[in-house]
Amino acid sequence: MPLIHPSAFIDPASxxxxxxxxxxxVIIESGAVIGEGCRIQAHAVITGHxxxxxxxxxxxxxxLGADPQDYDFKPGTxxxxxxxxxxxxxxxxxxxxxxxxxxxxxxxxxxxLMVGVHxxxxxxxxxxxxxxxxxxxxxxxxxxxxxxxxxxxxxxxxLRVGRLCMVRGGERFPKDIPPFVxxxxxxxxxxxxxxxxxxxxxxxxxxxxxxRAFRLIYxxxxxxxxxxxxxxxxxxxxxxQEFLDFIASAKKRGVCAVxxxxxxxxxxxxxx
Numbered sequence: 001m002p003l004i005h006p007s008a009f010i011d012p013a014s015x016x017x018x019x020x021x022x023x024x025x026v027i028i029e030s031g032a033v034i035g036e037g038c039r040i041q042a043h044a045v046i047t048g049h050x051x052x053x054x055x056x057x058x059x060x061x062x063x064l065g066a067d068p069q070d071y072d073f074k075p076g077t078x079x080x081x082x083x084x085x086x087x088x089x090x091x092x093x094x095x096x097x098x099x100x101x102x103x104x105x106x107x108x109x110x111x112x113l114m115v116g117v118h119x120x121x122x123x124x125x126x127x128x129x130x131x132x133x134x135x136x137x138x139x140x141x142x143x144x145x146x147x148x149x150x151x152x153x154x155x156x157x158x159l160r161v162g163r164l165c166m167v168r169g170g171e172r173f174p175k176d177i178p179p180f181v182x183x184x185x186x187x188x189x190x191x192x193x194x195x196x197x198x199x200x201x202x203x204x205x206x207x208x209x210x211x212r213a214f215r216l217i218y219x220x221x222x223x224x225x226x227x228x229x230x231x232x233x234x235x236x237x238x239x240x241q242e243f244l245d246f247i248a249s250a251k252k253r254g255v256c257a258v259x260x261x262x263x264x265x266x267x268x269x270x271x272x
Contacts, residue, residue, distance in 0.1 A: 005042075014048065023060075032065070035085070049097045053085040059115075060091045068099040068121030070139065077101050084109040084127075095119040099139065108145075120157070132169060144179065146200060158252050163242070164200055166193040175257075176250040179243055180210050187256040189218070206239050213240040217247055218258040 002016045008026040010016065016028070017036035024042045028034065031048030037055040040046065044058045047065030058064065065081045067073060079098030086109055089095075093113050098104045099121040107119070108127040117131045120139040125131075129143050132151035143149070143161040150169025155161065162179030175187035180197060182190045192214055197207050213236065217227045224247060231244050247255055 011048070017054075029065075041091075047097075049079065050081045050083065052083040053109075055085055056083060056087045056089065058089050059093065062089055062091065062093045062095075064089070064093075064095045065097050066094065068096045068139065070099045070121055073099050073121075079121075080104045081107075083107045087111045087113070089113045090117075091115045093117045093119075095123075096121045098122050114151070126163075146196075148196065156253065160246075160250070160253070162246050164193060164196055164202075166196050173256070174253065176246070176253050176255045178246050178250075178255055180239065181214070181256075183256055185259075189256045189258050202239065206237055209237050209240045210243055213243050217244070224255070 002020040004010055004022040005024045007024045008022045010028045011030040013030035014028045014032040016034045019036055020034050021039045023040060026040050027045045029048040032046045033051040035052055035054040040058045041060045043060055044062045050065040078101055081095050081097050082104050087107060092115060095105055103122055105119060105121055105123050107125045110127055111125055111129045113131050114133045116134040118136045120137055122140045123137050124142045126145035128146050130148045134152045135149050136154045138157035140158045141155050144163040146164040147161050149167045152170045153167055154172045156174040159173060160176045162177055164180050165177050166182045168184040171184055173187050177183045180192055182193045184190055192211050194207060216231055220227055228248050
């Protein structure tokens with residue numbers, strides 16, 4: 001049987017795995033599904049719109065599955081929050097459910113959402129993502145695998161954050177952030193996230209090829225359309241092609257720009 005504190009309220013119509021631990025003052029509503037090995041700490045609220053996998057930790061005061069903050073949302077809409085396995089969701093995180101019928105807000109596996117993170121409706125978080133304290137993600141933001149978002153950063157609705165990028169804290173982003181880059185300021189990129197790529201096991205040869213693709217897009221003197229056309233003349237490896245394909249598909253928000261570099265070099269030109 002689950003280990004449930006006497007002051008918690010667990011609706012009998014919810015489904016908890018046999019070894020779930022539930023702390024004081026927790027509310028778990030009808031229809032919620034909590035997988036094996038999960039720990040729900042004091043005063044967290046999990047609505048009936050949440051389905052959660054195994055071995056997740058939900059921190060003090062977190063609220064998962066609440067209605068979206070969307071003027072067009074209609075009460076009675078059936079939508080969900082889907083959470084995978086082995087996530088750490090710390091204190092006062094808020095994750096809102098999808099805003100349209102049948103839609104979801106989704107969190108994958110092995111993610112770390114620190115204190116005060118907000119995921120707006122229909123956000124999508126991949127795997128092994130780190131989101132530091134007080135980051136705010138608006139509706140439909142997509143964060144791809146292995147990205148790291150610095151504390152206090154804010155992200156515009158419909159934004160995409162690419163795989164294995166590093167985002168500096170305290171910044172704001174209205175444009176897509178390509179994979180494998182370091183981002184800062186208001187939708188600016190500084191170069192390739194070389195340290196993060198190395199830690200992820202990306203080979204030096206692949207890192208250099210990604211840097212060549214970065215220079216073509218940002219330092220060739222061509223506009224993005226011209227640079228993408230030029231890129232078709234070269235056969236690229238999977239990661240560099242992923243970078244170029246991301247740029248090509250950034251239609252709704254556009255992509256981050258690069259700060260002009262004095263002296264003709266950038267962090268993307270240096271291999272540590």
